[in-house]
Amino acid sequence: MDMITIPAVNMTPILPEIFLSVLAMALLLINVFIPSGQKSYLGYISFVGVVAAGVLVGAGWGAPVESFSGSVVQDNFATFFKIIFLLSAGLAILISDQYMEREGCNHGELYPLILFTVVGMMLMAAGTDLMTIFLGLEVMSVALYVLAGFNRANLKSNEAGLKYFLLGSFSTGFLLYGMALTYGATGTTRIAKIAAIVGQMTVPSANIMLVAGMLLMLTGFAFKVAAAPFHMWTPDVYEGAPTPMTAFMSAGPKAAGFAALLRIFLVALPTLQVEWSQLLWVLAVLTMTVGNITALRQDNIKRMLAYSSIAHAGYALVGFAAGNGTGAAGILFYMLSYTFMNIGAFAVIILIGKKGEANGTVMDFAGLGFKQPALAVAMSVFLFSLAGIPPTAGFIGKFYLFSSAVQKGYIWLAVIGVLNSAASVYYYLRVMVYMYMKEPTEDFEWTRITPPIALSLLISVAGTLIPGIVPSVILQFAEQAVKLI
Amino acid sequence: METLFFLIITLVAIVSALLVVTCKNPINSALALVMTFFCLATYYVMLDAPFMAAVQVMVYAGAIMVLIVFTIMLLNIRVDATKRHSHKVVLGSIIGFFTLVNTAFIIMRSRVAMPNGPLTGEMIRQQGHTELIGREMFTTFLLPFEITSILLLVAIIGAVILAKKKL
Numbered sequence: 208m209d210m211i212t213i214p215a216v217n218m219t220p221i222l223p224e225i226f227l228s229v230l231a232m233a234l235l236l237i238n239v240f241i242p243s244g245q246k247s248y249l250g251y252i253s254f255v256g257v258v259a260a261g262v263l264v265g266a267g268w269g270a271p272v273e274s275f276s277g278s279v280v281q282d283n284f285a286t287f288f289k290i291i292f293l294l295s296a297g298l299a300i301l302i303s304d305q306y307m308e309r310e311g312c313n314h315g316e317l318y319p320l321i322l323f324t325v326v327g328m329m330l331m332a333a334g335t336d337l338m339t340i341f342l343g344l345e346v347m348s349v350a351l352y353v354l355a356g357f358n359r360a361n362l363k364s365n366e367a368g369l370k371y372f373l374l375g376s377f378s379t380g381f382l383l384y385g386m387a388l389t390y391g392a393t394g395t396t397r398i399a400k401i402a403a404i405v406g407q408m409t410v411p412s413a414n415i416m417l418v419a420g421m422l423l424m425l426t427g428f429a430f431k432v433a434a435a436p437f438h439m440w441t442p443d444v445y446e447g448a449p450t451p452m453t454a455f456m457s458a459g460p461k462a463a464g465f466a467a468l469l470r471i472f473l474v475a476l477p478t479l480q481v482e483w484s485q486l487l488w489v490l491a492v493l494t495m496t497v498g499n500i501t502a503l504r505q506d507n508i509k510r511m512l513a514y515s516s517i518a519h520a521g522y523a524l525v526g527f528a529a530g531n532g533t534g535a536a537g538i539l540f541y542m543l544s545y546t547f548m549n550i551g552a553f554a555v556i557i558l559i560g561k562k563g564e565a566n567g568t569v570m571d572f573a574g575l576g577f578k579q580p581a582l583a584v585a586m587s588v589f590l591f592s593l594a595g596i597p598p599t600a601g602f603i604g605k606f607y608l609f610s611s612a613v614q615k616g617y618i619w620l621a622v623i624g625v626l627n628s629a630a631s632v633y634y635y636l637r638v639m640v641y642m643y644m645k646e647p648t649e650d651f652e653w654t655r656i657t658p659p660i661a662l663s664l665l666i667s668v669a670g671t672l673i674p675g676i677v678p679s680v681i682l683q684f685a686e687q688a689v690k691l692i
Numbered sequence: 693m694e695t696l697f698f699l700i701i702t703l704v705a706i707v708s709a710l711l712v713v714t715c716k717n718p719i720n721s722a723l724a725l726v727m728t729f730f731c732l733a734t735y736y737v738m739l740d741a742p743f744m745a746a747v748q749v750m751v752y753a754g755a756i757m758v759l760i761v762f763t764i765m766l767l768n769i770r771v772d773a774t775k776r777h778s779h780k781v782v783l784g785s786i787i788g789f790f791t792l793v794n795t796a797f798i799i800m801r802s803r804v805a806m807p808n809g810p811l812t813g814e815m816i817r818q819q820g821h822t823e824l825i826g827r828e829m830f831t832t833f834l835l836p837f838e839i840t841s842i843l844l845l846v847a848i849i850g851a852v853i854l855a856k857k858k859l
Contacts, residue, residue: 211827213834221835228842235849275835314859316849323846330839338836346843353850359859368854392802394809416802 217274220281220333223263223289224326230256231322238315246315247304250659253318257297257325264289277397278336287688288332288466291543292459294670296325298550299455301663306451306557312358320357321455324350328463332470337386337396340467344382344431347463348375351456355448361563367447374440375430382427388420401475411478421476421483425468432464432520434490435497442501445513450560453509454553457516462542465523469535469689472527480530487528488620495521495627502634506568508556511634512549515593518631519545525617525624526608534611535689540682541608544600544674548592551667554660555586572638574647582656583642585664592671594635595628600674607682698738705731718764722757729753740813743821 218225234249241248264286271282300321307313323346330343352375356368390396392414393404405411412418430437445453472483498518505511523541526534559575560566576583592599605628609621656664674681704727711724729752736745816824829837853859 211830214831216834232845276832278833278835314853316853316859320846320849320853323842323849326842327846336833336836338833339839342836342839342843346839346846349843349846349850353846353853356854359854414802415798419798419802 214276217272220267220272220274220279221330223260223267224329224333226263227256227260227322227326227329230260231319231326234319234322235316238319241315243313246313246317247308249315249318250300250304253322254297254300254659256322257293257300260325261290261293261297264293273335277399278339279330279333280335281333283684283688283690284470285329285333285466287539287684288462288542289329291462291539291546292325292328292332294543295455295459295462295546295550296321298546298554298663298666299451299459301659301666302454302550302554302557303449303451305657305660306449306560309560309562310358310361310449312360312449314357317354317357320350320354324354324455324459328459328466331463332466334467335398335470337389337398337401337471340471341383341386344463344467345379347460348379348431351375351452351460354452355444355456357452358449361447363447364449365447367444370440370447371444378427378430378437381423381430385420385423385425385427388416388423390420392417392420398471398475402477405476405478408478411476412482418479418482421472421479422486424471425483425486428464428468429490432461432468432523433517434520434524435494435517438494438497438517438520441517442510442513445516446507446509450509450553450557453513454550457512457549457553458542458546461516461520462546465527465538465542468527469538473530473535484528484530484615487524487530488617491521491524491528491620492623493521494518494524495624499627499631502631505634506570508567508569508572508638511569512552512556515631515634516549518627519549519593521627522605522608522624525620526611528620529608529611529615529617531611531615532686532689533607533614536682536685537604537607537611539685539688540600540674540678541604543681543685544592544604544671547667547670548589548599548601551585551664551671552589552593554663554667555582555589558582558656558660569638569641570645572641573645574642576643578647582664585668586642587639588668588671590635590638592675594632596632598672598675600671600678603675603678603682694738701731701734719761722761722764725760726753726757729757740816741821743825 230253234253237252238246238249267281267286268283271280273280300318303317303321304313307317327343327345327347327350331340331347332343334340334343352368352372355371356364358364386396389401393401395401395404405417408414408417426437430440433441445457448456472480476483495518498514498516498521502511502514502518505514519541523538526537526541528534556567559571572586575586588599592601595601595605597603605624609624612618612621612624708724708727708731712721712728715721715724729748733745733748733753736742736748811824
């Protein structure tokens with residue numbers, strides 16, 4: 208019996224993950240010693256931690272470094288996505304405090320769970336082995352199930368947590384089955400090796416086990432990014448979950464799903480592109496249309512943004528269906544700007560809302576433009592960006608995604624996308640009509656804006672406007688990031 | 693001989709799996725599920741994977757089933773025979789049937805075209821399945837193995853948060 212030689216391990220590529228895990232565990236311990244009224248300190252510590260992790264991640268920009276015998280990599284693609292995850296987590300932490308205090312569920316465990324979610328998402332983006340990606344996804348999902356049901360006293364939050372857990376576990380089954388079949392067809396779980404073996408096949412689409420594996424993996428990830436027809440959980444979960452967590456899970460985990468999808472499909476299965484491109488064409492059209500049409504009829508603002516987030520997953524899928532460099536870079540850019548505009552919009556919703564999830568309808572925005580002009584302007588910026596009106600980041604992102612489809616020759620896909628985008632203007636602008644053209648229905652006290660939430664609003668507005676006015680800087684980063692895959 | 697054994701086990705597996713969903717009493721369903729797990733463990737033995745078989749029995753037929761039975765008994769679920777059939781049964785059956793046909797089709801058409809890996813039945817018997825798995829776990833899959841610990845920690849925190857009476 209010979210000894211096991213543990214391979215040389217380079218820790219640098221997973222340094223941010225290790226840092227965040229250790230921080231989360233430390234916070235769990237510190238939590239015990241902090242009295243229940245002052246849990247906000249944990250939020251401040253974790254925000255600083257997220258910023259520090261951002262520095263660690265940013266230092267990794269450059270040549271790719273592999274580690275753990277090829278199960279994880281630090282490349283520009285992963286770095287770009289990690290920045291998105293950290294931004295979404297940082298903003299979510301900033302907007303959590305006030306809401307959780309109001310709803311009476313400011314438990315200290317919230318912040319470690321957010322950090323663990325980020326660790327899972329980072330492993331999904333950096334994983335170059337199906338096992339790493341799967342376990343990253345599970346870490347992310349399990350933490351998210353809990354975060355969705357975090358407001359234990361609220362029945363809707365309980366429903367959200369349970370529903371997300373049941374449907375999420377079900378979809379994980381699909382994903383894992385797909386990975387198992389892919390392993391069966393290629394004999395490896397390393398993405399690079401899968402690519403090599405699939406590349407050697409004369410007609411990869413004739414290998415039905417591989418095709419089935421691909422389809423099942425697509426199903427599993429489509430659930431995570433809330434693409435139709437796997438979107439049924441989204442409105443209920445987004446509506447029931449605590450609002451800051453809704454903001455978080457609509458931005459970070461969606462980006463993580465796209466990161467894993469892009470890496471698996473563009474790196475491991477490029478020879479099957481003709482097949483998956485057509486599928487994604489259909490998926491993109493369905494997702495955009497279902498999301499937008501259902502959003503038209505929503506009065507509850509969280510539900511409306513849930514359907515809108517389905518539609519936005521559809522726009523990103525347009526770039527994915529194109530499957531070229533422009534499309535991939537467009538997805539990266541879009542996920543980054545979507546993080547800013549969506550979390551910003553949710554921050555305003557938190558400020559409008561009152562205890563017990565009251566004031567959650569579009570009508571409650573009536574008169575906001577007169578009472579809180581600054582807040583209304585911020586909300587307008589987010590809504591313009593979500594609708595894709597220049598000069599916001601949302602416009603540039605959509606422009607890139609649709610032009611990638613045109614480059615690929617999917618003219619109709621781009622046309623359907625633009626039509627959908629036009630339809631979405633109706634329900635975004637409806638909120639603005641209420642803000643500026645209706646009298647306030649009741650004279651309620653406006654919640655005060657605490658410094659953390661003001662900071663998050665500032666960051667979000669800047670993040671929505673600056674890439675919209677000078678997109679080239681971020682687009683360059685995005686293009687460099689997708690060059691490696 | 694092995695084929696006959698396989699057929700018998702398969703028959704038992706299918707019948708017990710059907711019993712899981714048709715039994716009216718949840719305890720009977722749970723016991724039928726144990727039977728299905730044992731049949732699966734037998735498959736692992738036949739596939740030269742004794743370690744998996746042992747884990748299947750210990751974790752699934754043992755630990756998880758005990759939890760399920762405990763939960764059923766603690767919750768004191770009533771047998772509700774009246775609302776067992778709804779219109780969704782038809783839809784579910786149709787989808788289930790097509791999934792079955794589809795799966796059968798995929799299995800029939802699947803060919804493993806790849807060359808065989810280094811692990812053979814002979815080697816497993818010589819070195820021991822457990823050792824081979826351990827070796828892989830601490831070399832090739834070292835990082836996924838470490839991530840599992842975080843996954844378990846998150847699950848524990850989540851269970852405490854959601855279930856504890858007073859936080």
